[in-house]
Amino acid sequence: MFENSLKFARSLDRQDALASFRKRFLLPSAANGPALYLAGNSLGLQPKATQQYxxxxxxxxxxxxxxxxxxxxxxxxxxxxxxxxxxxxxxxxxxxxxxxxxxxxxxxxxxxxxxxxxxxxxxxxxxxxxxxxxxxxxxxxxxxxxxxxxxxxxxxxxxxxxxxxxxxxxxxxxxxxxxxxxxxxxxxxxxxxxxxxxxxxxxxxxxxxxxxxxxxxxxxxxxxxxxxxxxxxxxxxxxxxxxxxxxxxxxxxxxxxxxxxxxxxxxxxxxxxxxxxxxxxxxxxxxxxxxxxxxxxxxxxxxxxxxxxxxxxxxxxEAGMKNLRQKSVRLTGFLEFLLNQADPEGKHYTVITPEDPGQRGCQLSILMKRQGKKTFNDITRAGVIADWREPDVIRVAPVPLYNTFEEVFRFVTLLSDSLY
Structure with missing residues (x-):
């Protein structure tokens, strides 16, 4: 169903019927370029139309x-x-x-x-x-x-x-x-x-x-x-x-x-x-x-x-909740797949959100087993905007209106770089 590669992530983005909605949001920047914004479960991004309204x-x-x-x-x-x-x-x-x-x-x-x-x-x-x-x-x-x-x-x-x-x-x-x-x-x-x-x-x-x-x-x-x-x-x-x-x-x-x-x-x-x-x-x-x-x-x-x-x-x-849900299940499923690939034995973390897509939304909660706050600080410096919840959870939410499969791939790559 999924492949662990940047090429595959980009192919999913090319097939995404909702991809154009990303252009209708203002995306924050990090020190080294565009931020990987995966914190829509805390504060959603600003639609460009907001100023007009x-x-x-x-x-x-x-x-x-x-x-x-x-x-x-x-x-x-x-x-x-x-x-x-x-x-x-x-x-x-x-x-x-x-x-x-x-x-x-x-x-x-x-x-x-x-x-x-x-x-x-x-x-x-x-x-x-x-x-x-x-x-x-x-x-x-x-x-x-x-x-x-x-x-x-x-x-x-x-x-x-x-x-x-x-x-x-x-x-x-x-x-x-x-x-x-x-x-x-x-x-x-x-x-x-x-x-x-x-x-x-x-x-x-x-x-x-x-x-x-x-x-x-x-x-x-x-x-x-x-x-x-x-x-x-x-x-x-x-x-x-x-x-x-x-x-x-x-x-x-x-x-x-x-x-x-x-x-x-x-x-x-x-x-x-x-x-x-x-x-x-x-x-x-x-x-x-x-x-x-x-x-x-x-x-x-x-x-x-x-x-x-x-x-x-x-x-x-315009997007329709049915379409957004379909993309969300696939986007979060890709994130879960990559996380499992990055730590197959569960030495560093475990995902505590239900595996069944029917029992979750777009958020995955990653319970860190060691050096959780250090890992979170590392990925933050690398340009990730996610969410830390005490005592040991990183919450990540790829939002279907504006997040991409490539962003999900890049996030897991940065997380892995911090762990190994």
Missing amino acids: LQAELADWASLGVEGHVHARRPWLYYHKFSKKALAALVGAQANEVVAMNQLTVNLHLLLVSFYRPSARRFKIITEAGAFSSDQYAFESHLKYRGIDPALALIELAPRAGEYTLRTADILHAIREHADQLALVILGGVQYYTGQFFDIPRITAAAHQAGAYAGFDLAHAVGNVPLALHRDDVDFAVWCSYKYLNAGPGAIAGAFVHNRHASAPLPRFAGWWGHHEGERFQMKKGFKPQPGIDGWQLSNVPIFQSAALLASLELFQ
Whole structure:
């Protein structure tokens, strides 16, 4: 299937139907030339169109002032609607189920208000051990706010001894084991450290069978793996947009609420942008939520952040998530093949991301067995931009929108040069 040669890598690039998208991004440089940028799982590259999108809003602000809310090329009053179609396609949702708003952890807190509703009987939360720190802090703070001891209520699932990722069977077993006391199951769609893509439909179905809600943090999943939140009956999800969605540092985030909850009397923290659109400027008391996820909005839309998101979503609409996924599986498969060739006996490292392409996205997490930080520093000096995670993992993410097979080959060559 693969060959370990630069010639073969270049032949794969010549066959790549998505190769032209690379030219639509700004690529960083290293001291000795173009950088090998393999850190899209931390911060995606800037689309060249981003500047154009931002300049359009700056120009409308300059020429229209406050009238830009109604008369801008993309009227600011309705800006949150312009990204709905593309976001819905990326997460497998209906347009009224998704919205770009706030930051990821803000959205997580807001939706925990609605979907973590503990009672004397049902109060437990199941998540993965080693969840991203913001998620951990959010879960603990909601438990403490309600006077519940996290040590009793927060069930953190760890891999079996000698393993690095969670078995789906063990997740389902834990849900059944705690079913009588379970209020919420919430995992990362793709685990940030190991790169494991969780079985969202099976986990969601098990949570519902136990009488609990199911939610997901899709920070490392959106724009990376195929998602079908509506079909899978997920209750809610949140994500950021600065990783695979390439919307820039601190970019506006997103949220999903299944439309079967659209008119449910769920508790929520309200803000004026979530109030019924036709009455918003009447400034009356009494919150009347907009239908769907829009009713969870708090404040008016940050236009410049949203413009940057639109610039990237345009590329996703053109490329198509199905095509991107096909390239991603092949690109990451090539990376895995080369890594196995470079250290066949596993003396220097082991890849802890699942081998099954259906259980991972484009990220591979390389657990270094010796001199990991030195190796990372060596490849950084050689022009690689990747990601180090304590205590001993190098995360590498070849992104199908802009990374090439030749870059993957060159990365493994530089890694091998540092090891031997």
